Amino acid sequence: MSSDRIEKVSIVISKGSLEGVYPGLIMANGARMEGIDVNLFFTFFGLDAVITKRMDKLKVATVGNPAMHIPTMVGGLPGMSAMATKMMMKEMDKLDIPPVSEFIEMIHDTGAGLYACKATVDMFHLKKEDFCEHMDDIITVGDFYEMSHGGQIIFT
Amino acid sequence: MAEATLAGVTVERDDEGFFKNPDDWKEEMAPELAKEIGIDPLTEEHWKVIRFMREDYKVKGQVPSIRRMKNEGGISTKDLYNLFPKGPAKKAAYIAGLGKPHGCI
Numbered sequence: 001m002s003s004d005r006i007e008k009v010s011i012v013i014s015k016g017s018l019e020g021v022y023p024g025l026i027m028a029n030g031a032r033m034e035g036i037d038v039n040l041f042f043t044f045f046g047l048d049a050v051i052t053k054r055m056d057k058l059k060v061a062t063v064g065n066p067a068m069h070i071p072t073m074v075g076g077l078p079g080m081s082a083m084a085t086k087m088m089m090k091e092m093d094k095l096d097i098p099p100v101s102e103f104i105e106m107i108h109d110t111g112a113g114l115y116a117c118k119a120t121v122d123m124f125h126l127k128k129e130d131f132c133e134h135m136d137d138i139i140t141v142g143d144f145y146e147m148s149h150g151g152q153i154i155f156t
Numbered sequence: 157m158a159e160a161t162l163a164g165v166t167v168e169r170d171d172e173g174f175f176k177n178p179d180d181w182k183e184e185m186a187p188e189l190a191k192e193i194g195i196d197p198l199t200e201e202h203w204k205v206i207r208f209m210r211e212d213y214k215v216k217g218q219v220p221s222i223r224r225m226k227n228e229g230g231i232s233t234k235d236l237y238n239l240f241p242k243g244p245a246k247k248a249a250y251i252a253g254l255g256k257p258h259g260c261i
Contacts (some may be wrong), residue, residue, distance in 0.1 A: 019223040026261070029261065030261075033245055035241070035242030035243040076161070095260075095261065096223045096224060097259045097261055098223055106222070106223065106226070106233050109233035109237070111234075113238055
């Protein structure tokens with residue numbers, strides 16, 4: 001292994017749709033599998049991924065997403081988002097990609113740090129009790145930069 | 157690293173040291189393989205992982221994911237990372253004489 005390999009990453013998850021959350025989680029888990037240190041920082045709607053009541057209810061956005069390849073008006077019909085979500089979850093399960101709550105627990109167990117953004121927590125009037133037990137702490141953006149020292153930062 | 161002699165048997169391995177043919181693997185080779193990647197000694201806990209991987213590979217034809225090892229093999233993710241630090245899936249597959257894992261999870 002060469003010395004110029006990545007040693008540490010801090011991944012920011014800022015979106016709360018299913019397709020907004022999973023890439024960051026997969027990258028975090030994949031980094032730990034390679035022996036890379038990981039901090040995960042959830043901000044704005046990305047916080048839904050660590051809010052107990054919401055984490056397993058994330059949905060795929062079927063409107064405003066041209067890559068879905070369905071007309072916007074059709075994407076907006078009742079049940080479209082739920083259906084697309086169900087289909088995607090089924091495909092992900094085939095690849096052994098777990099539901100969000102299980103994935104968060106797994107990533108926590110790999111030794112990665114999971115943090116919520118204080119500004120968003122205050123803005124949405126959230127409390128520590130709203131978060132799953134695997135969320136380590138609520139931190140400021142300054143704390144985040146301190147923690148990220150010496151590593152790469154990935155924003156999703 | 158094309159060919160290597162392990163436990164007195166010549167086996168084919170890829171550039172990174174993974175076995176090309178998992179059938180070449182024998183239990184006696186595991187401690188030597190573990191030593192190559194800095195795991196010494198190989199404990200009963202390590203063996204639990206290696207045995208599950210070998211058995212699952214036999215049935216499924218692919219190296220089990222970390223999730224599978226947790227849900228099907230009863231090996232917690234925490235334990236796995238403690239036993240095989242800095243890359244558990246790859247390290248365990250290396251010692252178990254399986255090919256390099258291809259999954260992302």
